[in-house]
Amino acid sequence: MTLLHIAGAAALLLWAVRLVRTGVERAFLVQLRGWLRAGTRWPLLTALSGTAAGLVLQSATAVAVLLTGFTAAGTMAAPVALRGLLGADIGSALAVQVLARDVGAVPPLLILTGVTLFLRSSGRTPKQVGRILVGVGLIFVALGLIREATAPLSDSPALGAVMGYLAGDLLVAFGLGAVVAWALHSSVAAVLVVATVAAQGAIPGPVAVALVLGANLGGSFIALTLTIGAPVAARRVVIGNTLLRGGGAVAALVALRLVDVPLERLGPDPAAWAVNLHLGFNAAMAVVGVPLAGLVIAVLTRLMPDPAGPAQLRASALDPGALVDPPRAVACAAREVLRLGEEVEAMLRPVIRLYDGWDAPLAQAIRDTEARVADMHTDIKLYASGIGRAAPEGPHTERALQLAALARDLETAARTVSRRLVPLAQRLHDLPEGFSATGRREIADFHDRIVTNAQSALTVLMSLSPDAARALVAEKERVREVEKQLQRAHLERLARGGSGASGGGGGGGGGAELSGLHQETLRALKEINTAFTMVAYPVLEDTGDLLASRLRHEGG
Template sequence: MESPSLVPFLLHVAGAAALLIWAVRLVRTGVERAFAVQLRRWLRHSARRPIIAAGSGVVVALLLQSSTAVAMLAANFTAAGTLAAPVALAILLGADVGSALVVQILMLRSDWLVPLLLLGGVSLFLRGRAKMTRQGGRILIGIALIFVSLAMIRDATEPLRDSAGLMTAMRYLGGDVVTAFLIGAVFAWAVHSSVAAVLLCVTFAAQGLMPVTVAAAMVLGANLGGSVIAWMLTVGAATEARRVILGNLLLRGGGAVLALAGLGLILPLLEQLGAAPARQLVNLHLAFNLAVAAIGLPLRGPLLAALGHLLREPEAPVTLERQSALDPAALARPEQALACAAREILHMGEEVEVMLRHVHRLYRQWDDGIAAAIREKEQAVDRMHFQTKLYLARLTRDARDEEIAQRALHLADMAAHLEAAGDAVSRVMLGLAQRLATENLAFSEAGRQELEDFHDRVLSNAQAALSVLMTLNPDAARALVEEKERVREVEQALQRSHLERLREGRHESIETSNIHQETLRALKLTNTSFTMVAYPILAETGDLLASRLSSSAR
């Protein structure tokens, strides 16, 4: 290739690669926003048999187009005690297979598919009113853009087929598959997507720009890089969650290293996996992950037991006391003082979210240590609320700007609502869980499952509320308020379901009736309290009318 054409070529390839990475994330974002609660519930319900757990991982990874996203969900459930480590590892092994199937699907080419997806996606996103409809449009647009980005890469690299310099470089990599393997691993880690990395390698190979040997090594490297992502994201997680992630890293990443060592034996078999290089590579990617899952599922127990000796709970380190964000010196600068108050309120929300995440474990088995920790956090939240009120009162007393006073009032309201959520968790739900243990009562299986599903929905909304509080994103705020209405409908449906079990005369439902209903009400109150952080944002953008959401807002 002549040097004058180098810069345009690099711009085209870089732009196409960037579009590919962004499109993959666009699909994942749409699925998470539309089906987050359902996917979380599905994963938690998959604990019956390893094969069911692995199948759930396959399906959720197909929808999210990311095994890393599934790994993070499973790690969170494991840390919270709602998912056993062997089940979580089975889900991760299935998710790796699911991400390989995503590549198979996205390699399909059809000239009429892209305009159809774009037309349907844009129509749904612009004209849809329901959250599911709009996010469905986002998903279709993302899939269409993936196909567009792959076509851009093919077009941009077409002139390279006759490049002598490129062929020389590829011949070198063909003799140094370790370097090719590491390039694939680093690229998958850098873009946080093994799907995007494998698609890029396969596209280059299909264009004749990369020998199959080099591409196969890079695909195996992408599997290592993909498994490293979740491990790096959970470095500070609970030990049990890190065991699961490290187990998947050893199985998938270690398997990729072993496959690289035996690449000379694998290459002669590639012709049996397909006629064209692209088909051989995507089938190799799928066959590798299927083999890892088949080997890993029986080895989960021994592997996790061995990792249990390697990863132990660390001794409590020396910690420095957290200083309040409420800086008195900032009161002379109202904008900075408001930022200080917002930081303190965000920390309040984080503390209440931690309380909410752990309280449901006490409904299964009472634990004095967890209960004491929740009460201690509730006292800390009360102190932060009181100090924040005083801080904002001092600010409004000295502030002459009406806008500053109004923003301070909104922050004070947020703090009050979060404090109410903390009370609902620590005083109501904690008391109900203790009563359940003291009186030796147990929910019916259906009732317990309903409460756990509802708790998970509220926890998901609480986390979304903290994100809204941090980003002040109007779209996310609107989605949060819309979900509040959905939670109210679900709570009413669950109350009716409970009454139906009472009419049937189920012994467990009768004994735990008050506890069941009061827990539902406490969870709904907690959800409402977290949702209130969105209202000042929507009022400011005009998305909120006096009594309801504006129907015209997008």
Template sequence: MNEPHLIGFLLNIAGAAALLIWAVRLVRTGVERGFANQLRTWLRHSASNRLLAAGSGLGAAVFLQSSTAVAVLASNFVAKGGLSAATALAILLGADVGSALVSQLLLVRQSFFIPLLLLLGVSLFLRSSNDSLRQVGRILIGLALIFVSLDMIRAATGPMVENPGTLMVMEYLGRDLLTAFVIGAAFAWIVHSSVAAVLLFVTLVGQGILPTTAAAAMILGANLGGACIAYVLTLSAPAAARHMVVGNLVLRGGGALIASVLIAVQPALLSYLGADPARQAINLHLAFNIVIAVLALPFVGSITRMIAAVMTDKSPVGLNLEAASALDPAALSRPSRGLDCAARELLDMGQRIEKMLIAVEPLYDNWNSLEAQAIEEQDRIIKKMHLEVKLYLAKIAQQGLNEELSRRSMDLASISTSLDAASDAISRVMLELTQRMHAQGVSFSPKGREEIGDFADRVLGNVQLALNVMMNQNPAEARELVAAKEKVRRVEQKLQRHHLERLREGLVESIETSNIHQETLRALKQINTSFSMVGYPILAKSGDLLKSRLT
């Protein structure tokens, strides 16, 4: 292969791989934007038994096309006490199988798939006024682009079959399975998608370029790389929330190493997985994850307990550093930089409120005076931060601001007030309601508690979206945030009606906790409204906002 041809080949294969990575992300983005709340609810309700948990993880990974995304969701649930680490590990084992199943489905080749998916996807995305249908369109477009990228890879790699130099390199990987394993793990880590990595490797082996043993080692390496992604993304999570991620890393990574050794010793084992090399490689990926799930599911409790015993909290003992304020006095003379400092302080306020919201919901079930004191202390800190932000913005205004900076200053002041209101809704409403339940010795009806939990999850998801919008200032995400305000309002009204229906049925638990239930729903709606204010300045600037609503 001469140099001009080599450059053309590298460009084609790189472009096809880039399209594959982007298309997988496009599908995941569509699912997250259109159906994230449904997925969160689905996973939350899977705690009753391990098989249901694994099935929920499998289904969520099929929709998200990513076991990593499922791991992050499950980690959040464990952090807030909604799931045990053992149940979360069962979810993650199922998600690994779901991710492998996605790879199987995406290798189906039908000539009419691409134009059909593009036609339906573009039509739904451009013509539909319903946001969920628009996201369905995004998903269909992403699926079509995955098939296009795989065809591009097949076309680009076709000439390689006849090239002696390429075949020599690939044959070497077939003999050096350790190198192939490391390459597979590294590639999955770099592209942050084990699905994309596996699809690429299977396509190469299907073209006759990559030996079957090398492809098998690279696919097993991609399993290790995929498990490492979730581990790194949850490094900042509480130790309890990381036990299941570490457990999955040990099981999936250790299993991949053992399976690679078996293939190196007995490569004939691959012949039991299919008639042709591509089928053997993709079936290995599915069979490996199924075997890991079947062997580990009965012992998820023991596994997480052992990991909890090994993992220790690495927080410095006796070191209590207060978070430094972002309100730099030296930036007051430079208004633009000073406003940036205020925006950073608001982000810190938002993150503190997020932790308060996570901490307050479990108190409805089990009162904890220490947690309650921590929430009250955070509220006092946020009150102080809110006052300091207002004074800081007033000092910046004394420097003389142009119209753009003046408008930004007012927007930041408005967001600060909204965040303070959200903190009030948690500390002065929800916390007081949990204390009242504890004092009176009452509890929600099972259905009522389920509704409160699901609604709190929906609001928490919007709070986290608002924090993302504060950082990236993305108009598309800001629009999604503001649109979610109306969805939350409709859901809150529906839940209030459901509660009144239970009252008419005479359920004792519903009668005893009626006011607490209704006030909790209203407080959660207020929190959501407060955080949705983050999106309005961005949409006003982009022209996506009328005087009182989205265009």
């Protein structure tokens, strides 16, 4: 029964941590991405941005996924991303410091406030803030349950024997900590469990320290496996973090075994040793790793060069033999539409690089992808008509028509990227002046918002989740308002005489053309967002959430 209670409390802890991360991502993901990009100029600011993101998300792994996405798109250099990830490790360790404290009556207050916000608020952000508060409250509740469940273990002869063995073989304790962090898929949760159990006197101090060091090794492997299919440039970032953080954990364990380390300086008890070591270790890794990030990435680039030659062609998911089975044929069409969407997203992510400097091979790759997308759209349309002939009436025909319409919308987005954004970037390159720092930042931030929404649209296409579909449609309205604000701000800068406009060239012909490029880029990105958002409408129509003119107001 004790083990069952511990397992249940650990499961609640994992779910609560995920609840907080989900709320933050749904309400503040765009702002978080902006924080991370804001620190690209200075190494220390990059690490601090990563620390803030890791603290808010309570997960360095989630930050790693964001940073590797920037690196894969070419909008963030790999050394910069590695510095941000080292900072995120500190942020998640700071989260452990906060969550490991005894806060008395705060948990029920957090849960009460969070549930009230979630049920009574109509806006998306207040509801997600409520979700975050409930998650934080449940983290404290779960830790309390772990304390209650492990209290009797301090006098257990069996556990005493196990801990005695681990105290004599810290390498096994280190490996156990790595496995626990990997199994929980959260070093934050692993360290919190170790600290909570240690506070009951069930884990000796040296064993708790070894478990925490192992959790850092195991935590560094989580992002490594999640990005295994990412481009080589992105994988270098997480491999570099694994080498620094994991290698540092091994080195610290060796020092612990060979040197008489004064662990009592970490705090008054083993629980304090665990959480303070976790923070101190990750801070030390950042101090060492931030200056060495460029060298680490340079070495990994030599060991892991970019692949040469064209990518292998992928077989179409449109199986002609499945047309005799309409449900299977619809599934094939859905898979192909998802592939088409992934191709369009792959065009959209790197196009922003052309605004910083013209890259003819990249521009040609985008055009080639657009031609491939056009062929895929034609094939999907013909395949959908084949489904209609096989099943003239019924839900399968309706779904096939929906998929064909989504393929058309996504192909429209691809044409906008290839035939509008790419030529706009080329025109910008041909001008003697470029966008001002303010104008360039506005374009980059708006582009990143659209990329985030495109990824959300592909998630909706896979999951058919009504909640995700509602959030995507709501974000469409937000994008429209943001585009209006950016256009207004641009015109106000232009009216002030040109120095604050998109270009630095005043009100002459060059300045006027720069202004037009800025405005047209914003409009094109908004249209791409609209095309991706169309993925949500069939889902909302099926659930009755969509009125004839607009998204139904979401109450309580």
